[in-house]
Structures are given as structure tokens and as C-alpha cells.
Amino acid sequence: MQLPDDKKDIITTSKISRRSLLAGAAAASIVLVQTASGKAFQAALTASELAADDPTKVPGVPPGTLGTRSPFEKPVKTPSDTSSRTPLQDLHGMITPSDLHYERHHGGVPSIDPAKYELVIHGMVDKPMIFTLADLKRFPSVSRIAFLECSGNYRGSNDGKIKPQEICGLTSQSEWTGVALSTLFREVGVNPKASWFLAEGMDAAVMTRSVPVHKGWDDAIIAYAQNGEAIRPEQGYPARLFLPGWEGNANVKWLRRIELADEPFMTREETSKYTEAVGGGKIRQFSFTMDARSIITYPSYPAKVEKGWIEIRGIAWSGRGKVTRVEVSTDAGKTWQQAALQQPVLDKAIITFRYLWNWEGNPTEIMSRAVDETGYVQPFLKQLLAARGGNMGYHFNPVTAWYLQKDGLVSFKAT
């Protein structure tokens, strides 16, 4: 947004006068920054420059071209070499801010010029075709709020000093907008004998996964937008495959190619990775659906609570459909109470739950478990281990407990 010249003067004047009046202790938490192109935007100040004693006695900052987080708020993802985790314990509601959506990639985030972007669909089709980004946007669009989760999303800890972010921070939720893959399937005329398709990214790993064709007809989206704006680079800009409820890795980002076939391609990510030992020497493959899961995000490590009323809060989700119930236990799993579910409860989506509890100050364990519309009840760690021959690995969704000690400190406890 280009500001008129007279407006610029006012802004500059007010900024200078504010600063000089307060002799170095700046009044505003936000200041306008003038760029070379003449555009103004709000930029956060450092902590030392924060906050007036009385914000009603100084004019505030004028409108800007981009909003910013309050400089008092510093939620951050925790990156490793290959992923970065959402700070679940710092968030509220069902939508993950786009810049806090978890990341997982296999060759870094590519830089792609949207003007040069093309998606080719070929193989067992009547008409192999190429779609530009503009083409994709011309088709009828669909939007859907749904979670995305890496199937390798469980960590425990022996000393209990582990946050929800570290336990299962590879899950996030956005509103995704794009074109239904079924629309493109009809456009190219998918052959009746095609049963799988290969999805391929244009990242440095040229990452590939095979996906059953029925998912493409069912509810897959070629998404180009996330939470109202173009998809973020780390989420697949300018377009990605989005498969509601299915493991993150199959939702191929930076999508360049779809090839229809009558068998899976047996790529590296669906053979040597994203497969799990399930006992008896067997390895489970193509386990796409994410089972139901929940976690209490408050109170959780590293929170410290006081006795009295506590609203236990958390998130729950299922890749099989809707979460129908979340149960909370405040006595280490002996008894369970039903938590309130925040509406709307969406299909294959993260929902928030809450349970009001009066803590008398005695040490205890609190935990939650999700139940979905298929009747699946989120299992304890011990149940999962028993069902999979003692193996851990992908698709591990155990009940997570928090231990409250007498002084109110909260720590993780395996179930």
C-alpha cells in the first residue's frame, strides 16, 4: 500500500516526537519502517523499546501493510535438520498460524517461480496434460479445514522434561484451498484400470509417494492456498497434494507430476521409510490413515499450576473422520470424564477440548483420550507396544499423561 506523501510526514513526525518526548524509552510496541519502494509496514521493536507506561497518552501507530505479532509474544517452531515442530503448548483454537505450521522435508525448501510452475498428469489417462498455476486456479475451488500430521510423531522422555511440541509437534491444522483432484482426474480422463498414482515433488529430493487412486477420487486436493493466502514455501508453494486424514509424507509438496498406474511404484519413502514393524517379523506398508489422538496442552510441561480451578485444555484429531468424544482423567486413568468439545467438530480435523477441574493440590496424573466415529479409542503406550510386537515407530499415537507434583510443577509421563 502506497502512502500519500502528506501521510508519510505525519507518521515520521509522530514517530520522532514520541521518541524524543520519552527520551529513549519508546512509547509504541510497533513502529513504521519505510522501505526503498516507499511502502510502509509495521515492524516489531526489541524488548528494550517496548510499551509506554500509559498507552492512552501517546498516539498509536497508523495502519500498515502487514500485521505483526506483538513483540511480547514469541512462539517459535523447534527445527532439526529435517523437520520443525509446532509449539502446541503456546497456541489456542483449531487453526495453526501458517508460520508455525510444522515442517518436514527431505531435501530442503525449494525456491519455485510460480510463473514457471507446471503440473503434469500422465500415465494411464486418456489425455496427458500440463496445468500451470493459473490453470489450476481457473478450475472450481474447494476449501477444507483439516489437520496434517507426520506419521513419525511420537517422542517420550525419561526425565519428564518434554513439551507437547517435542512429543507430537509434527501436527498442525490449516484451511487448505485448491482444486479437487477428482476434477483434474476427469479433465485428463483417468483410465478405469488405474489403481495407484505417483505424486512427485520438485524439491531437491524429487520426493515421490504412491497413492491409491480412490483417494484421488474421494477427497484429495491440489492445494495452492493455506489460511487465506498462497501456500507457504515450506508447505509446498506454489502447489501441493493434500490428502485429508492421511500421513503427512504422502501429501507431496511442490507437486510437479502425477502418474497414473496399475501398481504402486515402491519408492524409497514407502519402503525403507514410513513403514513400521508390527511383530512376527512383518513390516506394515501403505498405512496411510492417521489414527485418533489427543494431548492435553494445558497444563503441560513446563507449566507450573496452582491449586484451585484449572481448565484442562487440549487438542484431538482423527484421520478416520470426526472425533466424537474426548475423555479426561485426573486420577491417573482410574476414572474418566467427558470433556467439552469446541464447535465446530470437523471431519479429519483438529478440534479443541476442555475440562474444568478443581485441583486440591495432591500429586496426580492427568491425561486425555480421543474416541472417533469408528469407535476407535486412543490407546495407551502399553497397548500399542503389545499390538505391534513391542515395536515403536511410525503411527504411534499413545495417550499422553502429565504428572502434577505437589508444588504444581508439571512433567511428562509415559502411559
Place this chain on the structure above:
Amino acid sequence: MSWLKARSMLGSTIKFLGTALMLVTALHTATSLKVSRQHPGVLLADTLSQPVHYGFGRPATAAEIAALDIDVRPDGTGLPKGEGNAMEGKAIYIQKCAACHGATGTDGPNDRLVVGDTTKGGGRKIKAIGNYWPYATTVFDYIRRAMPFNQPGSLTDDEVYSLTAYLLNANGLLPVDTKLNAKNLPKIKMPARDKFIPDDRKDGPEIR
């Protein structure tokens, strides 16, 4: 494999629905509502009343497809011309791979490629090519598309055959002087092949 057949049958069912879609488009909304209720797909239901073709996009030429179509399937479809043996592969490995995967492919720091001594470095958790990868073609496909990590896509097809031969040889699956090519690579039977089962969860209450 029977489960693959089952997947394929499911595909046919879906295609039947796809055919039904076109019919529905012709017959308009009343029929479309009926069909959409029979199908769980939320989006499909949304798009049932849409035209089958919009005319957006352009036909892809054979050359355009060939430039991108680098995948290799378990039966060898997609394997290029060329060849290489383990001796040649070892020289490339030392130069371009050992920094990440270790001098012997067992010692990291990144993914273990060679089974080697299973009493060292993780016991039953070892997921090396020789004990975990079900198809030899995947080794070729993955190296060609993604390796070396710092120079992806830089290897010639002969180099990829050579490296694949070296890794198969190091895992005891190929003689050292055998030239690996499009003909013999898909025929290598991998030890882990029969360990793999399709998803056995049934979308019900059972914990699996």
C-alpha cells in the same frame, strides 16, 4: 500379491463411480445427489454436478513427459540404458557418499546402507538395504533422484548403476564383477521382500 489385486479392484469400483459421474453430469442434479450419497468422498460429492471437461491446461507432449518421468518401478519399467559394477561403484561411493554414510556404509553419520555386523549400531533396528529394502529398483530410483544430498541429480546413469551395484554387493546380494543393468537389476530378490504386508488396520475400534 492378493492385496494389490484388492487395491486394484477398489480402483475399478472407483472408476465405475467415475463413469457414473459423467452420466450424472448429463442427468443433472437429482441423480447426482443420489450417487453422491453412495460415496464417502466429500469433495467428489461437491464436484459431481460439474462439467467433466473445462478445457483448461494443455496437452503434454511425449518429450515434455519424458523430461520429467524418471521413476523406476519394481519390474524395471523406467530403467535407463547403461551399466556399472561394484568395483566402479566403490570408487564413486568413497568420493561422493562416504562422508555421510561412512566408509563401509554401516557407520553413518546418516542412514545405514549396509547391514554388516548386526551386533553393532542398533541391533534389530537396523534398516539397511540388505535387510529392510524390499525392491532393488528402489535403490537405483532413489540414488538417481535424490543423491548425493549436496548435489542431487548430478550422477550419470552409469554412475547410478555402479553405486547400486556397490551397495547390493556390500549387502551380499550381487557378485563384485557383475555388470548391473536394466535387465538384471529387477531380478534381484531382496531378503526383506516377503516381510512387507499392506496396512492391516480396518478403520474400526481395534488397536493395531
